[in-house]
Amino acid sequence: MSSVKPLVSIVIPVYNEEACLPALFERLKQWLAGIENFDTEILFVDDHSTDTTPALLAEACGQHSSWRFLRLATNSGSHIAIFAGLEHTQGDCAVFLAADLQDPPELIADMVQRWQEGQQVVWAVREKRDGVPASEMLFANTFYWLMNRFSFITVPPKGSDFALLDQKVILALRSSMSASPYLMGEIARLGFSQSKLFYTKAERVEGETKWNLSRKLQLVADAFTGFSFVPIRLMSYLGMAASLLGLIYTVVVILNKIIVGGPVDGWSSLMVVVLLMGGFQMTMLGVLGEYLWRTLEESRQRPKYFVESAGNLTPPEPLSEE
Ligand code: UDP
Ligand code: MG
Numbered sequence: 521m522s523s524v525k526p527l528v529s530i531v532i533p534v535y536n537e538e539a540c541l542p543a544l545f546e547r548l549k550q551w552l553a554g555i556e557n558f559d560t561e562i563l564f565v566d567d568h569s570t571d572t573t574p575a576l577l578a579e580a581c582g583q584h585s586s587w588r589f590l591r592l593a594t595n596s597g598s599h600i601a602i603f604a605g606l607e608h609t610q611g612d613c614a615v616f617l618a619a620d621l622q623d624p625p626e627l628i629a630d631m632v633q634r635w636q637e638g639q640q641v642v643w644a645v646r647e648k649r650d651g652v653p654a655s656e657m658l659f660a661n662t663f664y665w666l667m668n669r670f671s672f673i674t675v676p677p678k679g680s681d682f683a684l685l686d687q688k689v690i691l692a693l694r695s696s697m698s699a700s701p702y703l704m705g706e707i708a709r710l711g712f713s714q715s716k717l718f719y720t721k722a723e724r725v726e727g728e729t730k731w732n733l734s735r736k737l738q739l740v741a742d743a744f745t746g747f748s749f750v751p752i753r754l755m756s757y758l759g760m761a762a763s764l765l766g767l768i769y770t771v772v773v774i775l776n777k778i779i780v781g782g783p784v785d786g787w788s789s790l791m792v793v794v795l796l797m798g799g800f801q802m803t804m805l806g807v808l809g810e811y812l813w814r815t816l817e818e819s820r821q822r823p824k825y826f827v828e829s830a831g832n833l834t835p836p837e838p839l840s841e842e
Contacts, residue, residue, distance in 0.1 A: 529611030
């Protein structure tokens, strides 16, 4: 039996989490003390925090040689932050989880075991979520239902933002990640052997969620434009339906004039049609614009993030040209 233990990288995106970090460090230390089957490196990705997070991370990384940090040059959202972290990991596999202890680090051992059994992606799926308002659950459940029903990928139906990826999967992700990414979709799309573990998502230990409504809507737009043609199809169908209705109405107006000799409907009906059609067209242009904008972003091929500073970290290997 080989005595070399696998190295598991743990990527933690962190944005203005000064309230959570002391509890996170404590929990990680306790958990690490009990780990025997694998080695770990922990990589905190500071998503350009504006509180004391950078100082706390630098201090913690000064005390542990296998803890590292990376600070992004702008606040880029947790999906890009996780991606940046994954690009800088050295491990045989990597796990990403949130800094607010909603995802229990203790589950990582089970995920690693699945990976050692041959799974290349292990999703930790939130079966239950403690302390989440009903409106938020409705938003999340509807989103995942729509994604699974109308996109060409399958994501865990109750969502997941805690997962383990094999090194091969990370390489594949690095070479194919889009400019406006919905990370979970990007991973689901890659294939490989994927499996799920279930857990109860705890409440945040401290602080507040960083996902406000506009960020959530942005994610929905990224997810749908990235992995579904349905919005564009819907535009075509709605356009055809509107044209058909218009045609029928025209026939009705003409027949009314010829047969009944009644007056042609006046200003009000005209306004209704004009406003309705105007609204339709603007919405459709908007949907088209969402796809077009992302195509433009993609064609610019700009880096997805810049590293402002780092600690205990070696730069990632460049992807081989093939
Ligand atoms: N996060 C980040 N950048 C952001 C927003 C959030 O790196 O712009 C991190 C955050 O610090 C946390 C994780 O992403 O570790 C999940 O965020 P949060 O807990 O606010 O989201 P929720 O659990 O409410 O979905
Ligand atoms: Mg959270």
